[in-house]
Amino acid sequence: MTAAREPLIVVAVALVDGDGRILVQRRPEGKPMAGLWEFPGGKLAPGETPEAALVRELHEELAIDVETACLAPACFASEALGDRHLLLLLYVCRKWSGTPQALAASALAWVRTPDLYALEMPPADRPLIGLLDALV
Numbered sequence: 039m040t041a042a043r044e045p046l047i048v049v050a051v052a053l054v055d056g057d058g059r060i061l062v063q064r065r066p067e068g069k070p071m072a073g074l075w076e077f078p079g080g081k082l083a084p085g086e087t088p089e090a091a092l093v094r095e096l097h098e099e100l101a102i103d104v105e106t107a108c109l110a111p112a113c114f115a116s117e118a119l120g121d122r123h124l125l126l127l128l129y130v131c132r133k134w135s136g137t138p139q140a141l142a143a144s145a146l147a148w149v150r151t152p153d154l155y156a157l158e159m160p161p162a163d164r165p166l167i168g169l170l171d172a173l174v
């Protein structure tokens with residue numbers, strides 16, 4: 039008998055600017071779900087806390103520095119993802135240093151929450167939009 043694989047934990051963040059817009063990035067060619075817009079973030083490395091993973095991912099993907107204390111847990115999604123089950127933990131962050139650069143994405147965009155509905159996003163992200171709208 040094959041053991042079921044454990045859920046895949048992914049951490050992501052809604053960076054909110056002074057005008058209440060949220061940063062989304064476009065997944066590049068060559069990655070699963072290429073072309074879809076997502077919140078910056080990624081998978082946990084072994085032994086990593088969710089917050090440490092997010093600090094690392096934001097540095098790697100956007101070249102910004104974030105303090106753990108500035109990451110507020112906001113909401114989550116629980117969705118099938120191929121042969122895995124995805125737990126997507128979404129944080130909100132309003133304070134960082136540096137200017138986000140698209141180091142791992144094909145594009146970045148600052149978007150108001152109602153305009154997120156018009157973007158093509160992964161299935162797990164769609165239920166998060168309304169939750170975010172209530173928080174931002």
Ligand SMILES: Nc1nc2c([nH]c(=O)n2[C@H]2C[C@H](O)[C@@H](COP(=O)(O)OP(=O)(O)OP(=O)(O)O)O2)c(=O)[nH]1
Nearest residue numbers: 048050070076077078079080081126160161162163
């Ligand atoms: N970062 C991010 N990933 C998302 C979102 N929604 C969603 O379904 N995902 C999925 C896509 C991927 O299957 C997984 C994240 O994996 P990834 O490949 O982007 O993670 P990573 O940065 O650790 O990349 P890698 O080392 O595997 O290349 O979570 C989202 O809003 N943000």
